[in-house]
Amino acid sequence: MKHFYVLILVIVLLLISCVPKETPTEQTPKQPEEQSQEQIDEQKALEETEEKIIQQEKEIEEQAEKIEEQEEVIPLVQEKPELSEEEQIQQISGYSKTKIHSYYYTYKDPSGRQYKIYVKGNKMRIGYLSSENKIYIDTGKKTAEEWCISYTKCGRQTGKIADLDYYDAYIDTPIDWLPKITEAKKIDDGVYYGKQAWDLNTNIGEVIIDSNFGFIYSIKQKDKEYSFRDASFNTVQDSDVNVP
Numbered sequence: 001m002k003h004f005y006v007l008i009l010v011i012v013l014l015l016i017s018c019v020p021k022e023t024p025t026e027q028t029p030k031q032p033e034e035q036s037q038e039q040i041d042e043q044k045a046l047e048e049t050e051e052k053i054i055q056q057e058k059e060i061e062e063q064a065e066k067i068e069e070q071e072e073v074i075p076l077v078q079e080k081p082e083l084s085e086e087e088q089i090q091q092i093s094g095y096s097k098t099k100i101h102s103y104y105y106t107y108k109d110p111s112g113r114q115y116k117i118y119v120k121g122n123k124m125r126i127g128y129l130s131s132e133n134k135i136y137i138d139t140g141k142k143t144a145e146e147w148c149i150s151y152t153k154c155g156r157q158t159g160k161i162a163d164l165d166y167y168d169a170y171i172d173t174p175i176d177w178l179p180k181i182t183e184a185k186k187i188d189d190g191v192y193y194g195k196q197a198w199d200l201n202t203n204i205g206e207v208i209i210d211s212n213f214g215f216i217y218s219i220k221q222k223d224k225e226y227s228f229r230d231a232s233f234n235t236v237q238d239s240d241v242n243v244p
Contacts, residue, residue, distance in 0.1 A: 089184045092198065095214035096175050102236035103215070107171065110224035119173060123241035126171060133161065135169050136243045144169035149244055160243075174216035174228045180204050192217055193229060 083091065102120035106129075109115075118125040122140040127133075132150040137143070144164040148154035184207070187199040192208050197217060200207045205221040213233060219226040 085186055086184075089186065089198070089200065092209060092211050093178050093181070093214050095210075095212065096178060097214075099213050100175070100215065100233050103231060103233050104236055104240070105174070105228045105231040108227040108229070109171075110226065115171065117171065117173065118236050118240045119175075120236040120238065120241045123238075124170075124173075125241045126169070135164065136241070137166070137170060139170075142166045145243065147243065174231075177204065177207075177216050177219060177226075178214070181207065195231075 102118075104116065104118040107115045107117050114129045116127045116129060118127075122138060124137040124139065126135040126137065132148055132154060134147050134149060136145050136147060144166045146161045146164055146169075147159060148157055148161055150158070181200075181202045181204055184200045184202040187201050187206070189196075189198045189211065191197065192210075195217070196211045197208050198211050200209060205219050207216055207220075208218040209216050210231075215228070215231055215233070217228050217231070
C-alpha cells in the first residue's frame, strides 16, 4: 500500500514536469506614428504664433512700464490763477500795443467841434468835418502842415497852405490818453455802439474802453467830455496819412 502512494506521487510529478512553461515575452515599445508634413507645418505655425503672442505681451508690459515712468516724471500742470480786476484792466489797456497798428475815428472835442482823424505809425491826418483843409502831422519829426487838397474848394490855394506849430496842431488820440490812467475801477461792462467795452472810474474821469482792443471811446469829466467814435482798426493806408 505504501508503494502505491509513492507511485502516484511520482506520476503527478512527471505530469507537472511535462507541462510547458510560459516564458514571458518582451514587450516592444510602440513606435510613434509618423506625422504628415501638414501636421508638422501646423505644429510649427502654432509654435511661432505662441512665440509672437509671448513677445507682444512682453512689449506691452515694457510700454506700460515706460508710460508709468513718464507719468511720474511729468509735473502736474498748475492752473493759472484768475486775474484780479486791476490786472484785467492793465491787460485790456495793453491790447492797443499789440492789436492796433493803424486806426481812424471821429473825434468830438469838449467844444463840440468834430474831426476825422487817421493814424498810422508816426503819421497822422486831421480833417475838420466842416472844412476841406487837412493837417498832416509827423510825430517823429514833430512837424505839422496844413493842406487843402480839393481844387474845387480851394482853387489856386490847392496844396500846402502853411506850416503849423506842432504842439498847437496835435490832438491827443485815445492811445495817448491810456498812459494818463493811473487809477481805475470797473463800473460795468457791456456793448458801446456795437463794441464790447468796460466802463471805468479812473483818475482822468469816467472812461469807456474797448475790452478787446484797449481803445478809449469816451472820457467824461465834470465839465467836459471827449468822444472817439466810429473807430476802425488796421485799415488805414499810407495814402491816408501822407502828404499828397
